[in-house]
Amino acid sequence: MPASAEPLPPTHTASRSLEALGHLIDALSGRRMNLQWLTADKPGTEHTRPILRTDKLLLPVNTDDELRLAAIAHAAAHLLYSPAAQAVGKLKPMGIAMASTIEDARVERLLIARYPGLRAPLLRQARLACLQPQGPEGSFPDLIARLHLALLDPSHQDDGYWVSKGRGLFEAQVARLNDPATFRGVASVLANDLGQMRVRMNLQGYAVPYAHGDDNSFLWLFEQTGEQATTSVDTPSASAGSRSTQTAPPQEIILARYPYPEWDYRLERQRERWSTVVERGDPSPPGPPAATGLRTGHARQRVTQLDHRVRLRRQWEGEDIDLDAATELMIDRRIGVPPEPRVHRRSGRSPRRRSLLLLLDLSTSANDVIDADGTTVLDLEREAAIALQANAIENGDRVAVHGFSSNTREQVDYLRLSEFGMDDPGRLEQTLRGVHARHSTRMGAAIRHAVTCMRDERDGSRHLVLLSDGEASDIDVFDDAYLREDAAAAVREARKAGIHVFCLALDSQAGDALCRVFGHGNYRTVLRPAALPRALTQVHEQLGRR
Amino acid sequence: MDLSDYRFSAEPYYRPVGHEIALYEHAYAHRLPLILKGPTGCGKTRFVEYMAWRLGKPLITLACNEDMSAADLVGRFLLDADGTHWHDGPLTVAARHGAICYLDEVVEARQDTTVVIHPLTDSRRKLPLDRKGEVVTAHPDFQLVVSYNPGYQSSAKSLKPSTRQRFAALEFDYPDAAAEAEIVAHEARIEPTLAATLVDIARHSRALRARGLDEGISTRMLVYAGVLIRDGLPAAESCHMAMTSAITDDPDLRQALQDIVDACLG
Numbered sequence: 001m002p003a004s005a006e007p008l009p010p011t012h013t014a015s016r017s018l019e020a021l022g023h024l025i026d027a028l029s030g031r032r033m034n035l036q037w038l039t040a041d042k043p044g045t046e047h048t049r050p051i052l053r054t055d056k057l058l059l060p061v062n063t064d065d066e067l068r069l070a071a072i073a074h075a076a077a078h079l080l081y082s083p084a085a086q087a088v089g090k091l092k093p094m095g096i097a098m099a100s101t102i103e104d105a106r107v108e109r110l111l112i113a114r115y116p117g118l119r120a121p122l123l124r125q126a127r128l129a130c131l132q133p134q135g136p137e138g139s140f141p142d143l144i145a146r147l148h149l150a151l152l153d154p155s156h157q158d159d160g161y162w163v164s165k166g167r168g169l170f171e172a173q174v175a176r177l178n179d180p181a182t183f184r185g186v187a188s189v190l191a192n193d194l195g196q197m198r199v200r201m202n203l204q205g206y207a208v209p210y211a212h213g214d215d216n217s218f219l220w221l222f223e224q225t226g227e228q229a230t231t232s233v234d235t236p237s238a239s240a241g242s243r244s245t246q247t248a249p250p251q252e253i254i255l256a257r258y259p260y261p262e263w264d265y266r267l268e269r270q271r272e273r274w275s276t277v278v279e280r281g282d283p284s285p286p287g288p289p290a291a292t293g294l295r296t297g298h299a300r301q302r303v304t305q306l307d308h309r310v311r312l313r314r315q316w317e318g319e320d321i322d323l324d325a326a327t328e329l330m331i332d333r334r335i336g337v338p339p340e341p342r343v344h345r346r347s348g349r350s351p352r353r354r355s356l357l358l359l360l361d362l363s364t365s366a367n368d369v370i371d372a373d374g375t376t377v378l379d380l381e382r383e384a385a386i387a388l389q390a391n392a393i394e395n396g397d398r399v400a401v402h403g404f405s406s407n408t409r410e411q412v413d414y415l416r417l418s419e420f421g422m423d424d425p426g427r428l429e430q431t432l433r434g435v436h437a438r439h440s441t442r443m444g445a446a447i448r449h450a451v452t453c454m455r456d457e458r459d460g461s462r463h464l465v466l467l468s469d470g471e472a473s474d475i476d477v478f479d480d481a482y483l484r485e486d487a488a489a490a491v492r493e494a495r496k497a498g499i500h501v502f503c504l505a506l507d508s509q510a511g512d513a514l515c516r517v518f519g520h521g522n523y524r525t526v527l528r529p530a531a532l533p534r535a536l537t538q539v540h541e542q543l544g545r546r
Numbered sequence: 547m548d549l550s551d552y553r554f555s556a557e558p559y560y561r562p563v564g565h566e567i568a569l570y571e572h573a574y575a576h577r578l579p580l581i582l583k584g585p586t587g588c589g590k591t592r593f594v595e596y597m598a599w600r601l602g603k604p605l606i607t608l609a610c611n612e613d614m615s616a617a618d619l620v621g622r623f624l625l626d627a628d629g630t631h632w633h634d635g636p637l638t639v640a641a642r643h644g645a646i647c648y649l650d651e652v653v654e655a656r657q658d659t660t661v662v663i664h665p666l667t668d669s670r671r672k673l674p675l676d677r678k679g680e681v682v683t684a685h686p687d688f689q690l691v692v693s694y695n696p697g698y699q700s701s702a703k704s705l706k707p708s709t710r711q712r713f714a715a716l717e718f719d720y721p722d723a724a725a726e727a728e729i730v731a732h733e734a735r736i737e738p739t740l741a742a743t744l745v746d747i748a749r750h751s752r753a754l755r756a757r758g759l760d761e762g763i764s765t766r767m768l769v770y771a772g773v774l775i776r777d778g779l780p781a782a783e784s785c786h787m788a789m790t791s792a793i794t795d796d797p798d799l800r801q802a803l804q805d806i807v808d809a810c811l812g
């Protein structure tokens with residue numbers, strides 16, 4: 001097999017993160033894709049090829065950066081140009097593999113025409129596959145790798161009869177590259193030839209010979225029984241709560257009950273004392289530091305803001321004239337002394353005062369497992385809360401972290417995990433570890449109670465940031481709109497009380513509902529749960545622009 | 547006062563993208579205050595410049611910021627050898643002498659500053675200079691135009707309803723691909739095909755707004771990149787300098803944008 005031995009310089013040195021690859025596939029495919037690492041269930045069962053679904057791409061972990069880039073390009077090519085879930089019909093495994101290879105080449109060619117810069121990374125992988133063959137010369141994987149390269153690179157030399165024939169058939173149809181059916185025809189001719197050449201395919205161990213190619217499950221609709229089992233990434237709650245060490249669960253101790261009204265949008269009126277917030281937790285938390293009114297002094301760089309109460313005198317410029325300085329200036333002038341020209345007054349800056357309450361959604365959905373390590377949404381919420389607290393303290397903000405879940409209107413559980421002025425990261429971490437997620441999301445009641453909790457934060461601006469999957473729900477409510485409208489009402493009330501409410505949501509589908517509840521510009525969705533801690537930090541920084 | 551410095555002698559290049567010219571003319575005919583809404587670098591400033599030229603009116607522009615006070619708009623007393631004298635601020639100059647006054651990024655100003663425009667922007671068309679004890683009646687040619695970037699899901703700032711409701715609004719967005727390429731080719735003086743590729747990159751970047759990029763790559767950035775390329779800098783480097791490195795500090799978004807640049811340029 002003639003190998004092309006030209007040196008291939010690496011394109012990038014630093015390796016791309018999952019996040020960066022996720023951005024890229026979205027930008028290329030125009031879809032919202034969920035990207036995850038593919039890890040083995042058991043040692044020895046590692047997946048070596050990416051797995052592509054319509055909304056998800058799983059990338060093998062142990063791959064180099066160039067391969068990842070090519071895998072993203074390849075997946076984007078399918079998403080852009082391949083029909084998904086085609087009927088297998090009478091195709092045998094080898095026919096499927098053949099048709100998949102032709103389809104791979106077809107969409108990669110289309111992609112290269114659209115994005116010429118992706119030719120190099122794709123070609124590199126195609127060549128590598130030929131340099132490191134998966135089987136002896138003339139075997140099925142060897143032929144497939146060579147055909148793929150020949151179809152991708154028209155200038156590549158391959159004297160094999162079958163490969164040359166394949167290229168000839170393919171190039172003859174190249175004007176119809178947009179028509180997948182035409183190329184199914186090419187594939188079936190080539191598969192037939194292989195049969196006559198008595199080339200066999202190893203059914204058990206076959207993997208697409210070029211490592212950036214996916215497992216083709218995107219292309220085909222297999223019968224249930226025939227489908228290969230993939231990974232456990234879809235199974236939720238596999239290890240729910242596995243990480244929480246539960247000593248004395250503070251969630252079981254009731255501290256107080258608070259009745260709240262609820263807004264019934266059908267009646268267009270408030271139902272008084274309709275829901276009950278049940279505060280739970282550790283009955284004797286260490287009180288906030290003695291000097292409650294004072295801000296603790298460990299803020300490193302305080303953010304400042306213009307403050308009219310601070311008047312700076314004797315300034316070079318300003319909106320008013322400093323009368324004392326002006327009088328002196330006139331006197332100096334009369335007596336012939338060089339006058340001091342700084343005669344203005346203006347407003348100075350003072351440290352920004354801001355209070356921030358982070359409200360965590362602790363409903364069952366937080367138990368969803370989001371990666372193969374068993375990390376749950378709750379784990380990420382914990383991480384995000386701790387990071388936010390640290391960031392807020394750093395900025396000189398006052399911060400509290402609370403959480404809620406609900407089990408009918410009689411029981412909206414509310415946990416004060418960390419209070420304003422109680423800036424002890426170690427303690428928050430410990431408290432968070434004892435928390436587990438359960439029940440539903442009665443958002444309105446929780447927002448109302450959070451507003452009550454911010455009652456005494458009078459100094460500076462007040463923000464309530466809700467971390468949630470974005471959907472209000474509870475088991476005693478069947479009308480989806482009811483709790484959503486109630487939450488919207490609660491947000492309006494909070495705003496009237498001077499509290500800005502922002503929601504960081506995990507569910508990208510909830511966009512319209514979020515806009516309805518929180519208003520334009522007051523929510524943000526995070527597509528991959530893993531990005532949550534960082535997104536929360538960004539949100540916190542954006543609040544600073546007010 | 548002579549406002550000739552504020553007049554345009556040559557026609558500013560403006561490529562219309564819809565009926566905005568006609569709409570603006572109608573608004574001006576009735577001296578309706580206007581809000582131009584749209585993302586950064588999409589042509590709002592250029593549009594006002596063009597309209598001022600077209601209507602033959604002087605244009606006074608002021609970029610707003612958080613530290614701006616009402617005095618920065620209306621004016622203040624200054625001291626000189628003979629004592630104090632009043633100095634009109636840009637808004638007062640425009641109102642007194644009949645210019646179009648353009649307040650760029652008006653949300654950046656604090657709400658207590660923006661209220662000074664209220665009496666000018668309702669039927670009174672008057673500007674009280676409290677400190678001076680004068681009430682300026684707006685010149686018949688005077689019009690107030692402000693710009694505002696609603697931003698991508700940024701809750702940070704907004705206009706008070708009482709301010710907002712004094713304005714008619716024109717919405718801007720990046721032009722469609724062909725028009726944007728035409729603008730970039732014209733402004734940077736580069737080949738249409740290259741301009742089209744730059745626009746292609748920008749379109750991809752705008753898709754990343756859903757992923758945390760505050761704003762996509764603007765028309766302005768494309769013009770910058772085009773200018774660098776015309777100067778002889780390699781295309782990829784120009785794009786990285788004028789667009790990808792400039793637009794975000796997030797390493798992952800920057801990486802993705804670089805990959806898009808490389809993919810599109812080939």
Ligand SMILES: Nc1ncnc2c1ncn2[C@@H]1O[C@H](COP(=O)(O)OP(=O)(O)OP(=O)(O)O)[C@@H](O)[C@H]1O
Pocket residue numbers: 559560561562563584585586587588589590591592593650693695721729733765766769
């Ligand atoms: N329709 C257009 N016609 C001509 N030039 C345009 C047009 N749109 C954008 N441009 C180009 O884009 C550049 C940026 O536009 P402009 O400065 O008007 O943006 P802007 O919307 O005012 O941005 P900002 O909100 O940041 O002030 C202009 O200098 C011009 O080169």
Ligand SMILES: [Mg+2]
Pocket residue numbers: 587590591592650
């Ligand atoms: Mg501008």
